[in-house]
Amino acid sequence: MHKLKLQKESFLGGFSKTINNVSVKEIIDHRITSLAIPLTSEKKCASEFKKIFKKLMPEIEKSLSISQGNVIFRLASDLLFLCENSNKKLSKATFDLLKRSFYSTDQSGGWCCLQVSGNNVLNMLERICPLDLAEERFKTLDVRRTSMEHLGVIIFKKSPKEFLLYSASSSSKSFLHAVETSCKNL
Amino acid sequence: MKKAKATNPICIRELRIMIIKHPLLGPRDSSEFVYKGDASLLDRPKWNGQKSEKKFYEYGYLRKNPAGSHRELWYHEQGDRSWLVVTRNTISHEIEKVELARDIARKKKAKAK
Structure with missing residues (x-):
């Protein structure tokens, strides 16, 4: 083979x-992950987000810089895009925490x-x-x-x-x- | 020799740009939206209700098509993918009101309970 x-x-x-x-x-060099908020889980996702990043979830059409080169876009009331620099990606533990409350799909x-x-x-x-x-x-x-x-x-x-x-x-x-x-x- | 007056072969029509004031995102160009028809489509009849066959025929095919104020569904396809109920004057294109279809549906649901 x-x-x-x-x-x-x-x-x-x-x-x-x-x-x-x-x-x-x-x-x-970027990785894009979409994070969708499940219906009726808006409050749960907002509090999880605050726990993980120590910051409030950005308003619609605003972004949040979470670490060097990594940004989160809030594109709609129920959709976020996580844009990471390939060399400075979030840790797997953080990513797993996000996956617990958001629906996530890799869209790179x-x-x-x-x-x-x-x-x-x-x-x-x-x-x-x-x-x-x-x-x-x-x-x-x-x-x-x-x-x-x-x-x-x-x-x-x-x-x-x-x-x-x-x-x-x-x-x-x-x-x-x-x-x-x-x-x-x- | 008398010169003939040149006619402009290009007919320039007045361009109409429609701005829809999205309740969450503010003013956006109508090119970002897709028109999805009469807002009466939100009122789907019950399949097992009385005269359901007649009601479904009316729901599927009959529209009032008024010349004037009209409630219609618009989908923000090139934006946040939200559904809007836009009240638009079909004669002047003036937009009188814009609401989230989600809010209207939720209000109706709460009222029915």
């Missing part, structure tokens, strides 16, 4: 380019992450994003689920000029094309 070694491959081959002062870079293979940053990033995003991206409406560390060029995207504002865009991995090339085109049209 052949000894096969599986190798991790990124969806966009580690794409990295700067176009018209907008840096577009694929983020490879389902999402492709693009980091867009630079002085022109807002001008680029306003061409494809239907959200109001003004600082007073969309603050730093806010997160939204929306559609860009008909594709479903999660947008996270890391800093005033840096965003993470999560799109479905199956259509990641189409989404990259939309982002590149928007950069070129500036």
Whole structure:
């Protein structure tokens, strides 16, 4: 029997380019887990969350930085996304505690992450994003689920000029094309 | 020679953008939503009730389709996946009220008890 070694491959081959002062870079090292709150267990999940992370569960469309590079997005009243840096993942014990109260599914293979940053990033995003991206409406560390060029995207504002865009991995090339085109049209 | 006036081959129609004020998330573009029909679909008749056959026919096929205020279901597919009951004026597109379908269903359930 052949000894096969599986190798991790990124969806966009580690794409990295700067176009018209907008840096577009694929983020490879991440693990995404969806945490769904079971119906009628909202209070139990909120108290478990507080016990585990010593912080309140974030409000809808807000995020919470739980450790270096690891963030939790609250996407809906009953849904959270745990985004971890592959090198600094949560301990198995913490993860098992979360699994006790939330329904969890690994979605790392389902999402492709693009980091867009630079002085022109807002001008680029306003061409494809239907959200109001003004600082007073969309603050730093806010997160939204929306559609860009008909594709479903999660947008996270890391800093005033840096965003993470999560799109479905199956259509990641189409989404990259939309982002590149928007950069070129500036 | 008199030049013919060039006609614009592209007909630019007025673009209508509809903003739905989501009760939890605030104003969002209607492109994030999917229209799912008349909100009367929330009132599913009992399968074993009186005249259930007639009621199911009406539930499945008959709509009032008013010109004016209309309660309709909208699904936030490209957002938080919530179901909304939007009261919209079908003539002016003005949105009069937006509620979570979940809240309406829960109120009805509590009332029935």
